[in-house]
Structures are given as C-alpha cells and as structure tokens.
Amino acid sequence: MIQESKQNRVCVPTQCAIQEQLQYVTCGTDSTFCITINKKVFMWGQGIQIPKQFELQDIEQIAASKEHWFAWSETQVFGCGSNKQGKLGMNNSVNTPTLFDIFSEASQYGWQLQKIAVGLDHSVALIEVEDENKIFVWGSNTYQQLGFDASEQFVAIPHQLDLDNLPRIVDIYAQHNYTMAIDEEGRLFSWGSNEFGRLGQNAFAKCMKLPSPITSLSNFKIAKLALGTFHVLAIDTQGNLYSWGRGLQGQLGHGNSNDCSKPQQINSLQQIRDVACGEAHSIALQNNGSIYVFGSGQFGQLGLGDYKQQDIPQMLQINGEMIACGRHHSAVLTKNGTLYMFGNNEQSQLGLECGKSGAYQTPLPKQSPMNVLQHLCNLDRPIISLSQLMNL
16 A cells, blocks of 8 residues: 555656647646647646647646636637636536637737636636726635625626726736735735635734735735745745745745744745745745745655655755646746656646556655655756746
C-alpha cells in the first residue's frame, strides 16, 4: 500500500510527457491546462492521463476550478463542466467546450473580455465596455462571494456588479467562496467568505457582502495576486511579497504555522514577479527566473525531493518563466517551452507517462539533495542552474 501511494506522488520537477512547445500553463483543482506556441489547447487530469487536445482556436487564457472552466480569445468565450448553482452561466452542464453566447455575442458590440476568474462554485468576468471596466458575476452567492447583498443563493446568468462607489477595476481573482479585485491605483478589494482571515480585513467578520478595501495595504500599490483555498499572496509594484490567511502548514512563508488576518510581508523574498497558490502551498517566481516554494509538501508539491512542510521559502533547483498550482500539484514552464510538474498525481494531473507496471518512467528519488540533483540532470531536457542548486 505504501509503494502504491508513492507512485501517485512526485516530489521533484519531472518533465511532462506532452510533445509540444508550450507558452502558457494553468491548473484547476485536480487538472492542468496548457496552450502551445501554435495555439493548441491541451488538458489532462481528473482521470484523463493522456493530454487531450480541444478543437479551440486562438485561445489566449484559461481559468479552471474543480468542476468548471472557461477558455477565451478576443472574440469568443467557451465554457465547460458543471453548471451546479449556475456557475457555468449556461442552461446546462456540458462535457465539451461550448460557446458562451452572452459574452461571445457581446464582443460584436465592442465589449472586450479582459479576464475570467473562477472559484469553487462561482465565476467572475472583467469586461471593458465603452472605456469602462465592468465586473459580471454568476454562480453561488452562499457566502456573498458575488459581491452584492441579496437573498438569492445563486445567480444563473452573469449579473453586473454595481461599481459606482469603486474606482476603475483592472484585475480580478476568485477562489474557494471569495473574490478579490485590484483597481487602477493598485488598491486591493475583497469580499465573500472570510474564513481564516483570508479577506485581509476584519478578522472577526464571517463574510464581507460588498467589495471592501484592504486598508492595511493602502500605502502599497498591488500589481498581482494569487488566491489559494484559504490563503493569499500579493505582489506590489516594487516586487515585494505579502501573505495572509491560513498558515497551518507554513503556506504564508512567515517561519511559523500561525494564521494571519492582515497582510504581512515575506521579508526574505524580493523582486517577485509572479505567484501561485494551492490549497496549502505557495510558489513565488523572481525576476531572474528563480523559484521559491513553501508550505505543505505532503504530496511532493514543493518539488524539493521530499514530502516535508516548509515554513520559510526554499529555492527550487530549476528556473522558470511561468508557474501554476492546483490543489496539491504544481507546474513550472521554462523559457524554452518545456513543462515540469510535481505533486499529487492521483487524478493524472501531472501528465506523466506511466509504464505497464503503473510506475513512472522517471522513478521517484530517495530523499537526498544529491539524488534530487542527479535525477534532474538525467531528465531529457534539463534546465538546472548549477550556480543555484449589456447589463443583464
């Protein structure tokens, strides 16, 4: 039983089996999506072992959660998965990517989709309409994650959020029953469930019904976020990194396992340009391509060669251009378009080839830094920094 369990966990970055040069990667809860340089769209995980190609053209971005996902280009939006609580915004659940008529048709009238973000049971879209940015929300409102005070438990079609009292929003994020947005001044707003203080505001509030500013960050201009299940990472325009929310497994990088209801800077990391969060682990990407990981390593999702928890950031032994996290798995895309993955593979979310015995062709290493390095050196395409070991 122990050996079988370890075959479903990979604790070092291992090259994905897909034979394509990639330019984009993102993760759902137990799945992985990528876009090739030739604009092909692939997905694996949720029981799909061999990367599955979708007949989609010119897709620019993908947003995925546990049961539903969206992919979009400049003129078309496709949705797929469960429509439970209206989170897909369609009449029914669909098993194949289906044109999302509302936003696709709106593009004919000059509406420009900027981004879609998805939580467990809700979805959010940022749309530019006549030089104004509008937020549309749909799906579950059980925890007020849609951002308006109403008795409805869910909204079945996209509903425009009232932003009259807010400045221009330029970015949106969604996760497990909560939502966040960044305005053009770099101010951060949050709403929805405040479990473990992840909204970064009132530690005693169960929910925040309306978008509210995180005042403790008012002196900093926030450039980018990553939302985990119960914790948040934020980067300011100077490359400084902040974290808050649940800290039980070290995912805040503060050197302890304490929860934190207000943003706290991770002083050991600077010049950060991208971040990603899983359920209980975190990844930070520096300007120079160096990658730092912290939090739970239970499934090997830190890529450090073991399954240990790390309360402070540890450098990963590969450099990257793009990072992504699922619930218990991680992805690193390199400059040359090679994808490395590690962590839980129970749902085939790592996209690794398996032999007839069920074991990976690249065997799991022993818990030794030297064995980890040797394993990475034996990969087919290693990149190791030896110097670093219409309102509705």
